């Protein structure tokens with residue numbers, strides 16, 4: 446973990462309430478896809494955790510949905526402004542544990558960290574595919590970016606206005622090894638169908654680096670801190 | 686060279702800064718970030734006789750200038766703390782540590798303290814009496830002078846280490862509780878623990894915290910904490926460890942002027958993991974600004990007559 450002051454390069458809407466923010470600054474603390482940064486926002490006491498979507502030596506991309514005061518403030522920030530972040534938090538996905546053809550399953554703002562993961566898997570010579578779930582056509586983002594990586598991409602929408610009608614689970618092959626990020630009911634449904642994989646969880650956090658016990662959840666191996674021992678948990682560790 | 690040292694119940698501290706219980710774990714996460722030997726000491730996570738899983742999630746909520754928590758004293762239990770956490774700590778922290786103890790009955794407090802009494806690394810016992818008494822309708826030990834005194838007596842009987850009673854602010858007369866602890870033999874008082882509060886999610890029309898209520902901490906509570914330290918200083922003659930919303934060197938000086946011998950820093954560590962080193966670094970300049978040569982000289986310095 447490292448405290449970094451990032452400079453906003455761009456901050457643009459992808460849909461009505463989902464934004465892409467590109468930040469410039471030190472990314473040396475980020476070691477795996479699925480890790481997150483914890484952002485300080487003016488006038489708010491607790492930091493806001495956002496997954497790293499993609500990163501290189503010069504900066505990183507965040508994709509976030511406006512749901513409350515913090516993310517609303519974030520959406521109003523302009524290029525050139527700075528953001529204080531704790532970078533390189535959490536364990537991230539374990540690439541070595543992935544088979545050759547993992548299925549990446551994302552729902553809503555769970556999609557972004559899977560983009561970085563897809564890139565790393567491809568770089569490691571693996572052949573991932575992606576299933577991206579949204580509520581309706583207007584909410585879809587990043588399907589093109591995934592397709593541009595040259596991997597098979599299936600989009601699902603709950604109301605059928607684009608792609609396959611239904612949930613991500615309707616598009617899942619049987620007995621797949623999955624890397625998942627999305628709302629908890631989705632994680633649970635995917636867990637039921639999959640034969641193995643890695644699942645990224647969310648929790649309200651006090652610190653984001655393992656100090657406060659604000660985010661712990663029961664697992665097969667006892668309580669784990671979502672922020673430090675997670676956010677990615679293995680298929681066999683999860684206890685619903 | 687300004688003198689930051691203070692003496693807390695017979696033990697010299699190189700400075701008065703003490704990360705508060707529950708915001709510093711058993712030190713490990715912070716030792717990865719900085720040399721924690723620069724601290725006066727720290728108060729480790731509230732430890733109970735038996736392991737505790739804590740409350741269901743969510744345990745945390747944002748508050749204006751602060752936060753709410755309802756962690757529910759998640760900890761591995763005193764035996765594991767002694768056999769695993771303290772040996773780990775010995776590798777990263779080379780000063781006496783403050784052992785924070787919680788309990789749900791008087792016997793439980795006493796037994797936990799008795800076991801910690803044998804640990805050389807423990808310099809002080811900080812006894813958190815904000816917990817509900819299971820034998821007393823769940824009312825907190827810290828809200829009744831008789832109960833507070835009973836815990837103090839029971840703990841004093843099993844240890845030779847200095848006993849610091851940590852008070853709950855959720856009372857009408859904090860001075861009465863402090864006095865009861867002093868009369869029962871407490872060596873020191875620390876305060877304040879968190880103030881009970883809550884938040885509601887209007888979308889779900891339900892409390893945000895699964896436990897409904899949580900403890901408020903952070904800058905929001907600083908004036909309340911300062912007032913209570915002030916009142917307790919007027920009521921007792923034993924040393925006080927002040928805390929509640931402290932986030933800067935200036936806050937530390939105010940706390941000490943109100944009567945604190947040492948100062949704990951809680952929630953600030955969560956928002957900024959380097960909060961304590963920054964405060965320690967800023968203290969000499971703040972002292973110079975107010976014409977303070979020796980920090981220990983200002984303890985209670987705002988009380989006149």
Ligand SMILES: Cc1cc2nc3c(=O)[nH]c(=O)nc-3n(C[C@H](O)[C@H](O)[C@H](O)COP(=O)(O)OP(=O)(O)OC[C@H]3O[C@@H](n4cnc5c(N)ncnc54)[C@H](O)[C@@H]3O)c2cc1C
Nearest residue numbers: 493494495496508509510512513514515516554647648649
């Ligand atoms: C590890 C992790 C990765 C995340 N990655 C992303 C991401 O890539 N993109 C994205 O849009 N969102 C992500 N989230 C969710 C994001 O953190 C919340 O939407 C955000 O904190 C809401 O802040 P707010 O002030 O707008 O909302 P408010 O509801 O006003 O926030 C109040 C408090 O609740 C917390 N909170 C509210 N919702 C959540 C939530 N779903 N998860 C955790 N804390 C929450 C806030 O952090 C804050 O402390 C992630 C969460 C976690 C834990």
Ligand SMILES: Cc1cc2nc3c(=O)[nH]c(=O)nc-3n(C[C@H](O)[C@H](O)[C@H](O)COP(=O)(O)O)c2cc1C
Nearest residue numbers: 705706707731754813877878902903929930951952
């Ligand atoms: C996440 C969290 C966990 C806490 N756990 C404990 C605990 O186990 N025992 C205890 O005596 N106090 C506990 N506290 C209270 C703090 O030690 C401190 O008294 C309080 O937060 C006020 O100080 P602050 O405003 O600087 O945080 C906890 C506070 C927080 C924020």
Ligand code: FES
Nearest residue numbers: 651652653658672
């Ligand atoms: S948020 Fe503090 S331990 Fe996870």
